[in-house]
Amino acid sequence: MQRDLVERARKGDHDAFAELAGAAISRLDAAAWLMLRDVEQAKDAVQNALVRAWRDLPTLRDPERFDAWLHRLLVNACIDEARRLRRHRLDVELTSLSVPSIVDDVSRIEDRDRLERGFLRLEPELRAVIVLHHYLDLPMPAVATILGIPLGTAKSRLHRAINEMRAALDADARVRGDLVEGRPA
Amino acid sequence: MTTNEQFERGLTAWLHDDAAFRVPDHLDEVLLASAATGQRSAWSSLERWLPVDTTFRPRLFNMPSVGRVLAVAALILILIAVAVFAIGSQHRLPAPFGLARNGIFLSSRDGDIYRIDPKTAAAQSFELGEGFDFSPIFSRDGTKFVFLRSDGPIAEPAILTLYVANADGSGRRALTPPTESLDWFDWSPDGTRVAYMSKGFLNVVAVAGGEPVRLSNAGRVHFPTWLPPDGKEIAFRVETRRPAIYAIAPDPTSKRRPLSVTPANNEFDYQGINVAPDGKAIAFTRWTDDDVSRVYILDVVSGAERVLPTDAGFSQRGSVYSPDGKLIAYSRVGSGTYQIVVANADGSGSEHPIGPVKPRPPESYPDASWAFTPDGTALVIRYGNDDKGTTHLFPIDGSPETDLGSGGFEFVDVQRLAP
Numbered sequence: 001m002q003r004d005l006v007e008r009a010r011k012g013d014h015d016a017f018a019e020l021a022g023a024a025i026s027r028l029d030a031a032a033w034l035m036l037r038d039v040e041q042a043k044d045a046v047q048n049a050l051v052r053a054w055r056d057l058p059t060l061r062d063p064e065r066f067d068a069w070l071h072r073l074l075v076n077a078c079i080d081e082a083r084r085l086r087r088h089r090l091d092v093e094l095t096s097l098s099v100p101s102i103v104d105d106v107s108r109i110e111d112r113d114r115l116e117r118g119f120l121r122l123e124p125e126l127r128a129v130i131v132l133h134h135y136l137d138l139p140m141p142a143v144a145t146i147l148g149i150p151l152g153t154a155k156s157r158l159h160r161a162i163n164e165m166r167a168a169l170d171a172d173a174r175v176r177g178d179l180v181e182g183r184p185a
Numbered sequence: 186m187t188t189n190e191q192f193e194r195g196l197t198a199w200l201h202d203d204a205a206f207r208v209p210d211h212l213d214e215v216l217l218a219s220a221a222t223g224q225r226s227a228w229s230s231l232e233r234w235l236p237v238d239t240t241f242r243p244r245l246f247n248m249p250s251v252g253r254v255l256a257v258a259a260l261i262l263i264l265i266a267v268a269v270f271a272i273g274s275q276h277r278l279p280a281p282f283g284l285a286r287n288g289i290f291l292s293s294r295d296g297d298i299y300r301i302d303p304k305t306a307a308a309q310s311f312e313l314g315e316g317f318d319f320s321p322i323f324s325r326d327g328t329k330f331v332f333l334r335s336d337g338p339i340a341e342p343a344i345l346t347l348y349v350a351n352a353d354g355s356g357r358r359a360l361t362p363p364t365e366s367l368d369w370f371d372w373s374p375d376g377t378r379v380a381y382m383s384k385g386f387l388n389v390v391a392v393a394g395g396e397p398v399r400l401s402n403a404g405r406v407h408f409p410t411w412l413p414p415d416g417k418e419i420a421f422r423v424e425t426r427r428p429a430i431y432a433i434a435p436d437p438t439s440k441r442r443p444l445s446v447t448p449a450n451n452e453f454d455y456q457g458i459n460v461a462p463d464g465k466a467i468a469f470t471r472w473t474d475d476d477v478s479r480v481y482i483l484d485v486v487s488g489a490e491r492v493l494p495t496d497a498g499f500s501q502r503g504s505v506y507s508p509d510g511k512l513i514a515y516s517r518v519g520s521g522t523y524q525i526v527v528a529n530a531d532g533s534g535s536e537h538p539i540g541p542v543k544p545r546p547p548e549s550y551p552d553a554s555w556a557f558t559p560d561g562t563a564l565v566i567r568y569g570n571d572d573k574g575t576t577h578l579f580p581i582d583g584s585p586e587t588d589l590g591s592g593g594f595e596f597v598d599v600q601r602l603a604p
Contacts (some may be wrong), residue, residue: 018216022216025209030207046209047214051197051219056225058224115199116199135204148448149476150452150472152451
């Protein structure tokens with residue numbers, strides 16, 4: 001079914017493309033949001049990726065690879081947006097620190113905030129590999145294909161991303177501990 | 186469960202929870218934007234037919250951008266400047282390898298083959314009959330060229346025919362029947378045969394006529410290139426998860442033999458092979474598992490490999506030998522940038538930058554292609570892969586560059602003439 005839509009869209013059938021875009025936009029939008037953490041920028045990235053997909057569809061060699069190709073377009077669009085926003089992101093990150101809570105539910109929210117802060121510290125390329133693998137649930141060979149890098153590189157990139165996040169969270173926790181105990185961070 | 190596994194589970198849960206409430210409301214907006222955007226021609230992407238490394242070989246210009254003919258044609262023709270000399274003896278022919286005198290440019294655009302006079306910058310299309318023609322490549326003696334033709338609407342997979350014509354466009358005739366996924370072709374040194382790929386298999390066809398011969402024993406191949414100086418074998422990359430460089434004699438009963446002995450690092454290894462003019466070495470791009478690419482030189486006799494030096498933090502990609510085999514041109518790739526450089530093929534000395542440092546989009550190859558002129562004095566570099574691309578002639582000695590123009594011409598080849 002999807003192959004047929006891709007074939008039709010490649011030949012200029014915009015209705016077919018609309019079906020493809022409609023089926024993909026939730027997934028793309030969520031992935032872009034996770035990578036960028038900014039509603040408007042995520043929208044822009046999704047729009048850029050889909051418009052480019054429509055424009056370049058005739059050059060897609062293998063219709064079966066439409067999803068992977070679309071993911072690649074989205075990742076590239078997100079990386080472009082993230083680089084544009086990096087300075088802004090740092091500002092947001094610094095102002096989002098809050099005091100720790102001792103209530104369990106709030107602690108869970110706190111954990112999520114810390115995850116988000118750790119995630120935001122990652123380079124866009126590292127965020128992408130995490131979203132592709134841990135959110136879109138793509139196996140690492142597919143992630144490597146989408147990113148256009150060797151499998152070993154994709155694996156090492158994921159490993160590095162996880163380590164950097166953990167290191168960031170550990171550092172965050174130490175800072176918080178110092179704040180709680182009244183010492184300078 | 187390890188700590189890392191716990192962390193990754195928590196990370197996955199957070200990602201899914203965090204994205205669960207996203208409700209995209211801009212589909213209509215997206216569709217309005219896409220509906221207002223024209224689609225590119227299938228032919229406008231070289232990578233549709235040829236892997237990226239292909240653009241590092243003689244195909245200096247990318248595929249023509251169909252549909253923008255009128256807007257760019259006049260500008261391109263005006264901007265193409267004198268780069269090489271086209272005069273010369275009509276009686277003597279250049280040796281198949283080594284330095285030669287520069288002849289005309291052979292190019293294609295929008296399905297037509299053009300000859301471009303380097304003195305006047307005038308472009309003249311050949312009268313080659315009906316069909317969508319592209320990727321012309323001169324024989325090594327400069328007397329003929331082959332090109333690809335599609336007889337009908339472009340389909341997937343592409344059905345293409347390999348044609349040959351004399352350098353003046355006369356004598357056009359088909360060398361092959363219409364063939365699925367015909368790709369990467371190379372003239373034999375003596376100009377009597379052409380090797381090409383079809384659906385990943387190696388084929389050889391005689392220019393004088395006759396049925397193409399498939400060399401099935403070669404396996405799945407890429408970059409088939411006749412080995413200098415005599416062309417008794419064809420070198421190629423074996424397309425497997427562990428690629429290698431092999432050679433095979435051009436007859437269907439021959440067996441392939443390995444030229445490389447070092448096991449590949451991964452399926453991306455041994456890319457973009459380029460054979461030295463004396464046939465004793467092959468340059469290729471090696472990818473390591475830490476996302477670094479480097480240019481290596483393979484000794485064809487011993488199988489020994491050596492890497493060309495570069496500065497720390499840089500990758501290298503897409504090597505091309507100079508006609509005399511003394512130099513190699515490749516892209517030196519840094520973080521977000523690239524630059525074409527020339528280095529001694531024996532690894533001595535340092536890299537010599539040619540042209541400007543250019544930005545490189547993330548996760549992409551350098552958006553350029555390059556080759557030496559037949560006389561070895563200059564490098565022709567095309568930046569960009571669409572009708573906004575620009576082409577330059579950079580003398581190796583650092584003399585001022587010549588702007589060869591911009592636009593959608595596919596700059597394919599420079600004719601070799603007798604010195």
